[in-house]
Amino acid sequence: MTTVRLWSLSEDALVEEGEEAGSLNVVTRWGELNLESAGAFAIESLRRMGLGPVSLQNVVTARKAGPARKLHDLAGLERVLDQVSGSVVHSLGLADGQRPLLSVVPVVPSPAFRLTEVGPKALSRLSRFAVLRPEDGDLVLESPRADFRVVLSQPQAVRIASALATPATTGELADATAVPEHVVADVVAFLTAAGVVLCGDAADDFTEDDDALRHWSHHELLFHTHSRSRRGELVSESAYRQATEHPAPLTRPVPDGERFPLVSPELDGSSPSLTELLETDHVCPKFSPAELTREQLGELLFRSARVRSTGPAHPPIPPGHDATQRPYFAIACLYELELYLSIDRCAGLPRAIYHYDPAGHALTLIDDDPGHLAAMLDLAKVAAGSVRRPAAMISVTARMARTAWVLGGAAYAVTLMHVGALQQTLYLCAKAMGLSAHAVPVDASDTVDRVLGLDWPAEIGVGECVLDAQG
Numbered sequence: 001m002t003t004v005r006l007w008s009l010s011e012d013a014l015v016e017e018g019e020e021a022g023s024l025n026v027v028t029r030w031g032e033l034n035l036e037s038a039g040a041f042a043i044e045s046l047r048r049m050g051l052g053p054v055s056l057q058n059v060v061t062a063r064k065a066g067p068a069r070k071l072h073d074l075a076g077l078e079r080v081l082d083q084v085s086g087s088v089v090h091s092l093g094l095a096d097g098q099r100p101l102l103s104v105v106p107v108v109p110s111p112a113f114r115l116t117e118v119g120p121k122a123l124s125r126l127s128r129f130a131v132l133r134p135e136d137g138d139l140v141l142e143s144p145r146a147d148f149r150v151v152l153s154q155p156q157a158v159r160i161a162s163a164l165a166t167p168a169t170t171g172e173l174a175d176a177t178a179v180p181e182h183v184v185a186d187v188v189a190f191l192t193a194a195g196v197v198l199c200g201d202a203a204d205d206f207t208e209d210d211d212a213l214r215h216w217s218h219h220e221l222l223f224h225t226h227s228r229s230r231r232g233e234l235v236s237e238s239a240y241r242q243a244t245e246h247p248a249p250l251t252r253p254v255p256d257g258e259r260f261p262l263v264s265p266e267l268d269g270s271s272p273s274l275t276e277l278l279e280t281d282h283v284c285p286k287f288s289p290a291e292l293t294r295e296q297l298g299e300l301l302f303r304s305a306r307v308r309s310t311g312p313a314h315p316p317i318p319p320g321h322d323a324t325q326r327p328y329f330a331i332a333c334l335y336e337l338e339l340y341l342s343i344d345r346c347a348g349l350p351r352a353i354y355h356y357d358p359a360g361h362a363l364t365l366i367d368d369d370p371g372h373l374a375a376m377l378d379l380a381k382v383a384a385g386s387v388r389r390p391a392a393m394i395s396v397t398a399r400m401a402r403t404a405w406v407l408g409g410a411a412y413a414v415t416l417m418h419v420g421a422l423q424q425t426l427y428l429c430a431k432a433m434g435l436s437a438h439a440v441p442v443d444a445s446d447t448v449d450r451v452l453g454l455d456w457p458a459e460i461g462v463g464e465c466v467l468d469a470q471g
Contacts, residue, residue: 003186006053006091006100013087015046024080028087030109035083041073042080053091053100085111090148092157092190094183101157101187104148104194111147118188120181123167123200127208129218130196132161144225145213146195160187164197167206227413248401250310250324251359252338252459260349260363262298271432280431285438287381287388290469294348296435297341297392298361300467303327303429305339305422307359326358328425330418336402337418338459340366340452342376345391345469353451372451379447380466383440390466394437395448396422398462419463426465436468 009015014027024038024046048054056074081088086109091100104113118124130143135151141161142149152158159177170188174181191197198206208214213221304327313323313332323333330336339356341363343349352368353376367373380393396419404411423439430437442448448461 001180001183002095003101003183004055004093004095006055006093007049007081008053008089008091008103009046009049009084010087010089010105013050013084015043015050017043026084026087028084030086033084035080038080039073039076042077045077046080046084049088053089053093053103085113088113090190090193092186099153101152101154101183102190103151103153104190105151106148107142108147113148113193115189115193118170118185118192118199120170120185123169124164124173124188124192124197125167125200125206126161126164127196127198129208129213129216129221131218131222141191141196143196144218144221145208148194148196150191150194150196156183157187160184161191164188164191167200223413226409228410247321248399250322250335251307251357252355252399254357254360255355255364255366257355258365260294260354260365262301262361262363263295264302264361265299267303274428277428277431285384285386285390285436285440285466285468287384287386287390287466287468288470289388290345290391292343292346292391292435292467292469294346296433296469297343297346297349297467300426300429300433300435300437301339301356301358302361303433304425305356305358306361310359324359327429328418329421331403331414332406334402334406335418336398336400336415337422337462338397338399340395340397342373342380342393342395343391344373344377344389366453367451375447376451379442379444380440380464383442383464384438384466391469392467393440394426394465394467395452395461396463396465397452397454397459399459401458415462423463423465430467434470436470437465439463439465 010028012029016025016027017023018025018034018036020036024035024043026033026035026046045056045059048059056077086106089103089105090113091103093100127143127145129145130141132139132141134140139152139158140149141152152161156177156179160173160179163173163176168176170181170185173184173188177184188197192199198208200206306326308325308327310322310324313321313334324335325333326335339358341354341356343354344351349363350365350368351373352365353373354363355366356363376393376395377389381387381389384390398415400411400415403414407414426437427439442464444461449456452461454460
């Protein structure tokens with residue numbers, strides 16, 4: 001059972017000959033690369049790699065040229081491959097004509113894939129940040145600290161990767177997986193070069209156990225890397241087409257229930273200055289027994305969260321896509337956030353849970369069950385470290401269909417940014433009115449989603465803010 005190293009180009013790469021003889025243009029998801037003096041052999045090799053995995057050794061051997069020329073051509077091809085490394089897929093196969101055991105796919109523009117022989121006594125194990133998930137009939141192994149993701153296409157590769165959950169030598173892995181040791185060694189070398197498997201040092205220690213990574217949990221680091229770079233998670237054409245042909249509504253349709261219109265105050269510019277508001281010390285919420293009023297609540301929501309106008313997105317994505325303008329910031333004016341209010345003490349409004357309609361500037365009563373209201377307010381009381389419930393709590397949710405079709409893997413991170421923008425706006429507007437608004441870290445579990453009747457995960461809870469009648 002002999003292994004074969006293979007090279008190919010990622011599906012999004014397009015190879016074109018340049019205007020000058022021997023030059024090459026490679027169009028990739030990372031941009032367009034112009035390579036001068038690439039040479040006819042490199043150009044032809046990259047064209048073949050665009051059709052599927054090839055062995056560089058076979059490509060060179062088949063070339064009708066002397067040994068010196070072949071070495072020169074191979075060196076030139078390897079130099080070109082280094083320049084387009086963000087689109088080069090490294091695969092390991094068997095000499096049986098079947099699909100590769102595994103393929104290492106780059107997820108950053110300029111990764112370095114360096115194979116190192118794995119010794120028979122060396123211990124290897126999966127990174128504690130590694131994640132294994134299904135995709136298009138294969139299993140994908142990835143880590144937020146790796147510059148590649150690994151597509152495991154054959155059962156032997158899956159067995160070896162799974163067995164690396166605990167440190168093991170190549171011999172131990174061979175015994176555990178019934179795969180020849182030399183194949184195991186090559187698979188482990190590929191996984192190590194991809195960054196999803198670690199090799200122990202002379203003391204059999206692993207670097208990520210005692211370096212700066214020890215401060216990170218696996219899910220936080222995975223979220224961070226996937227939100228800062230798409231890592232292959234481009235929005236599919238079908239999802240984009242569906243979102244443009246049938247866009248999510250600008251706001252959630254108004255639910256059934258008794259409707260309570262809110263006041264729309266005149267904004268006369270008599271509020272305290274922004275500098276004055278920002279330079280006042282922040283204090284932790286201390287809930288008073290005082291009531292809010294319906295007028296105060298209406299003014300706060302009007303100043304901070306209403307729909308001011310409807311029009312095209314900025315920038316247009318695509319042209320003609322409608323968006324809204326509101327007092328707080330949102331990328332491309334897509335505004336995926338919704339507000340729900342759990343009201344305990346507010347003159348002019350019954351104790352209940354409401355949905356806020358930012359377009360109609362009104363509240364709709366959606367739940368007046370005392371037990372449900374108590375559960376929501378107690379979450380706020382505990383989160384604020386108080387012995388008293390707040391006058392009201394605002395729960396912020398997100399309708400991900402508004403943003404995911406544009407932002408892909410960064411959509412949730414952007415939503416959290418929008419929540420922060422809304423929280424700050426609520427805080428400043430409340431302070432200007434002599435009220436108090438504070439974000440609180442509610443341990444919602446499933447309470448918020450269940451009580452608000454959210455269509456999870458199409459709409460998800462993302463943050464809370466408590467309100468008090470005294471600033």
